[in-house]
Amino acid sequence: MSHASAHAAGHVEVHQEAHAHHHHTSLGIPNQKLGTWIFIASESMFFAALITTYMVYRYRSVVGPHPDEVVNIPLTTVSTFILLMSSLTMALGVSAAHRGEMRQVGKFLAITILGGLGFLVIQFYEWWHLAHDFGLTWRTNIFGSIFYILTGFHKAHVIAGMVWLAVIAISSFRGTLRKEHAVNVDVAGLYWHFVDVVWIVIFTLVFLLTEAGV
């Protein structure tokens, strides 16, 4: 087959053929997924550094309030549960993407985003409650400083995730989310689950252990 006939068949046709969705990779796994897992491993160090600072500083404040005085287990547990359930709906969305049901993806992602929103609403309420009723702001004492910064960066990650998921959900509803984008949905899911997993760690160390008197 000559170049001439390939050309005559249409430049675009050659383009689409050459646009192989799955480029062969040396390890047999997609670049985006490999990259995302390494990103997640890297982010683990980011949160580890914040958590280390928290663990060192939590009872070192010169003035109160101290962690055991302000921790609100019932409310935080509810928000934790909502975030966990949002991971469930995210996983269902990724499943749909892998099955090729691209329009379904948006629905699951929308519920996930709502879950994230619910989590944030409760969390921001907690912040308000801490500042308003306990007088704990990030300038009150070092516990306050690291508490707000640690949970704040977590919230920022949740918000970033929600934006990311919204972009995918919108393209799902508009029909521009194609089958070859399943890996992109997968990758967004990994990020969302990671943010959830970080919260599991924070919930335990900051809230549960404190309430337990450890």
Added chain:
Amino acid sequence: MDTLEKAQQAAHPTTRDYLKVGVTLFVLTVAEVVAIYLGLPRALLAAVLVVLSAWKFLLVAQFFMHLKFDSRIYAGFFAVGIVLAVLITLAVTVIIL
């Protein structure tokens, strides 16, 4: 699709599996909260809480994040990151406190 990927996709959790994991996560969270008020000695309580949250962590990682069914390379990198993170957190906390 690479044949490796195809084989892995075949072992895919169903919606029911995911729902089961969701319920388990709920139960574990409740267990954690209940454990606090059981009056256990502090060291034991700390261990129980750490174990329960680690269990939740693993469930999310294995099922939602698919590590149980995917290439072990992903789990490898994640494990390295987590181990390094835990070791350094422990080291610095112990050194300072």
Added chain:
Amino acid sequence: MATITAQRSFWEALPKPKAQTGFWSWVTTVDHKRIGIMYFWTSIVFFLIGGVEALLMRLQLAGPNLSLIGPDLFNQLFTMHATTMIFLAIMPLTAAFFNYFIPLLIGARDVAFPKLNAFSYWMFLVGGIFLNSSWVLGGPSDAGWFGYPNYSTMEFNPGFGVDFWIIGLLLSGIGTLVSGFNFIVTILNLRAPGMSLMRMPMFVWATLVTSFLIVFSFPVITVALLLLLFDRIFGTLLFNILAGADLTVYHHLFWVFGHPEVYIIVLPAMGIVSEVLPVFSRKPLFGYSVMVFSTMLIGFVGFGVWSHHLFTVGMGPVVNTVFALATMIIAVPTGIKMFNWIGTLWGGRLKFTSAMLFALGFLALFLIGGLTGVMLSASPSNAQIHHTYFVVGHFHYVMIGGALFSLMAAIHYWGPKMFGRMLDERLGKISFWTLFIGFNLTFFPMHIMGVMGMPRRIYTYDEGLGVGTLNAISTFGALMMGVAILIVLYNLLTSLRRGQPAPADPWDGRTLEWTLPSPVPEYNFDRTPHVTSRDELWIRKHPHLAHGAEGHAAAAAEQSRPDEVIVLPGGSYMPLLVALASLVAAYGLVYWYPAVFWGGIAVAVAGLIGWGLEGDNERIIRLGGNC
């Protein structure tokens, strides 16, 4: 057949850059080679700035009680000199070679994430510009390249300098971090068929391990910097002593990053030496597997020694001992590498090109630097020489004698491939000797000064302390180094114009980049190479050295036809847009204009969305038909 009727989104329909030449083609490029060249020249500019900062300090210290530079400016100079040299010169110059050569060495057409690669460069540039803009916006930080609180807190350092330093590092740090992800995926996933991990050139291994160090250590300094920034801008109390803070929290966070950082700098340098020595000894690298294993060990153990930078803060004898021992252990794989390099040279037919001389210089000088490092690792004696010129001598031996000499070797070795011109060998040799002698004159006396008690970071010293002559020698050496650098620069610039056109394989090389024309065409390989061995090119040239039937497979693969249709990712505006938006947000942050800050963030987010959704703007290249 695939159809073209699938709906295109708003982003996919946006106009994309099409230029192949000229300013816009460079500014929107995602080609790893062009990005490498941009890193190369930009890092040289920053290197010259850092060099001037150093020379000013050396002039001030040339004699006792001079008043060329006052104490405040001096503090700014040592802060900016170090920050610039580490983050804006040495690391990016190394990145220039990662970018240009990693895909070539593994037989790929580009890196795994080309747009992300471009983004890394733009964030480096933006961070470097932002940091250096402090010179004209009220003065840069004077808190040292590590910025320890509480000297760097708002209470003791109320100007904007420290904020510029923090945010500049955060910006360029993002670039470095994402390049870590990019190169890990590239090296693991984009290797040519047959290139197993144990057939990869050592520079590729070095880049892989270095990239892991980057992705695990940069997040930690990010946190250290953010905590300091929040204290400064928003008044949090993390480093406020009266509120109960412990400043060693910062020390630990900084050095958990800081120690792997020095391996991030030196491992690629070692990788370069491992490329250059075999070529100019006409022998394979001695003990390849052990070299790979040693590289991994250095990287891994490198995460466990950070507190040797904290021996004098009072962690206690047990902790100090643990870290002293761990640090000494790292000397073992490092020493193994030294012996393997010597083993490579031993019995070889040595060719003393400029590149080879710089690589040999590395061996001698890094050895000295490593030995003084072991001296510093003994925590008891560390108390005596901590924060003296001994330390300054030590790290310049490893940073310059190690990293810079290796990068000089790379410039002379790989320069012809990048620029298509041979460098002048005579000038190369003159520059080597000038640099080698000048360097030793500058930094060897510092070991003596340090043991005699001269502290670091002082703007002057008194007469009669016995360090006047040593300082004068050191300054003289520094001026010689300046001359050497100018010679290298002159060599580079004139060779680009008038140098001999470089052939594909000027050095009788051993690795895949020498199979390609100089400079390398846009698509790299006209056919995907099939690899059957380590030192693949050498085996192709000397098939009798191949093991068994693999040699025949290699010969057969060589007869295959070039790829007819090559698909390359096209340019994009998005990486640049996100970087520029981040720069705007940075100015909004430092002066705290929330509207500017959030506006910049919003544009950056829009750019990221566009980046993700716009598609690849692919270009088709058809090679000359030979069906």
